[in-house]
Amino acid sequence: MIDKVFEKSITKQFEFDEEVASVFDDMLNRSVPYYKEMQRLSINFACNYLKDEDYVYDLGCSTASTLIELSKHCQAKLNLIGIDNSEAMLNRARKKAKAFGVDITLINDDLHNIDYTNAKLILSNYTLQFIRPLQREKLVKKIYDSLQSGGIFIFSEKVISSDSTLNKQSIDEYYEFKKSQGYSEFEISQKREALENVLIPYTQDENIKMILDAGFSHCETIFKWVNFATFIAIKK
Numbered sequence: 001m002i003d004k005v006f007e008k009s010i011t012k013q014f015e016f017d018e019e020v021a022s023v024f025d026d027m028l029n030r031s032v033p034y035y036k037e038m039q040r041l042s043i044n045f046a047c048n049y050l051k052d053e054d055y056v057y058d059l060g061c062s063t064a065s066t067l068i069e070l071s072k073h074c075q076a077k078l079n080l081i082g083i084d085n086s087e088a089m090l091n092r093a094r095k096k097a098k099a100f101g102v103d104i105t106l107i108n109d110d111l112h113n114i115d116y117t118n119a120k121l122i123l124s125n126y127t128l129q130f131i132r133p134l135q136r137e138k139l140v141k142k143i144y145d146s147l148q149s150g151g152i153f154i155f156s157e158k159v160i161s162s163d164s165t166l167n168k169q170s171i172d173e174y175y176e177f178k179k180s181q182g183y184s185e186f187e188i189s190q191k192r193e194a195l196e197n198v199l200i201p202y203t204q205d206e207n208i209k210m211i212l213d214a215g216f217s218h219c220e221t222i223f224k225w226v227n228f229a230t231f232i233a234i235k236k
């Protein structure tokens with residue numbers, strides 16, 4: 001279904017409710033530049049590290065697109081676990097996983113409550129940005145502690161620039177992208193307002209610092225388009 005959520009006047013903050021879930025795949029494809037390419041790269045890099053019986057967790061799995069694609073592209077027989085606290089998203093995830101014949105354990109819970117023990121790969125595309133800063137640092141520490149040695153964490157985030165001029169230019173560039181995807185100026189500004197204080201982006205350097213502070217031995221970006229970045233972090 002086509003995303004028209006922000007065509008009407010909005011009075012509440014952005015939420016992953018039934019209305020958003022019903023158009024979510026279209027929303028993501030039209031709102032995140034190079035979403036499919038970022039997903040393809042996350043999966044290809046992930047597959048380099050995976051072998052049979054490994055545990056893979058997707059934090060903020062939404063409609064399970066990434067886990068379904070991962071299972072199609074990786075040779076290894078994996079234990080796939082998707083976590084999200086939106087039942088509306090998980091309903092769609094269950095239907096899609098069934099339709100594609102992919103076995104995924106889908107858990108409705110807050111990301112902080114999950115035991116990620118023995119994870120080989122933890123994925124989290126465009127989800128940490130919705131976690132409050134102090135909680136975010138805590139979650140990343142938990143991710144680090146749970147990974148096996150040699151395990152990896154791949155995540156994507158909307159980022160900001162610490163240079164205010166460049167930051168403004170990046171926002172302008174992003175709005176041009178959204179216009180090119182068919183969103184009107186009204187929809188763009190409505191969504192920006194709804195996301196205020198809900199989506200809290202860090203700079204690229206802040207993201208890398210958070211990862212290294214948690215204990216990871218290495219972190220770098222494998223993809224970046226203006227203010228959207230994908231990172232890979234490695235636990236020694």
Ligand SMILES: Nc1ncnc2c1ncn2[C@@H]1O[C@H](C[S@+](CC[C@H]([NH3+])C(=O)[O-])CC(=O)[O-])[C@@H](O)[C@H]1O
Pocket residue numbers: 016028059060061062063064065066083084085086089109110111112124125126127130131
């Ligand atoms: N505290 C939380 N606990 C559990 N889930 C949460 C929490 N906060 C947010 N979520 C969930 O995180 C997901 C973020 S969307 C991820 C896209 C996906 N990774 C994709 O590549 O298709 C990104 C976006 O919409 O920008 C939503 O489904 C929320 O319900």
Ligand SMILES: O=C(O)C(=O)Cc1ccccc1
Pocket residue numbers: 027028031032158191192195199
């Ligand atoms: O659409 C936006 O304005 C964004 O900042 C990215 C985004 C995409 C999908 C859900 C939430 C935020």
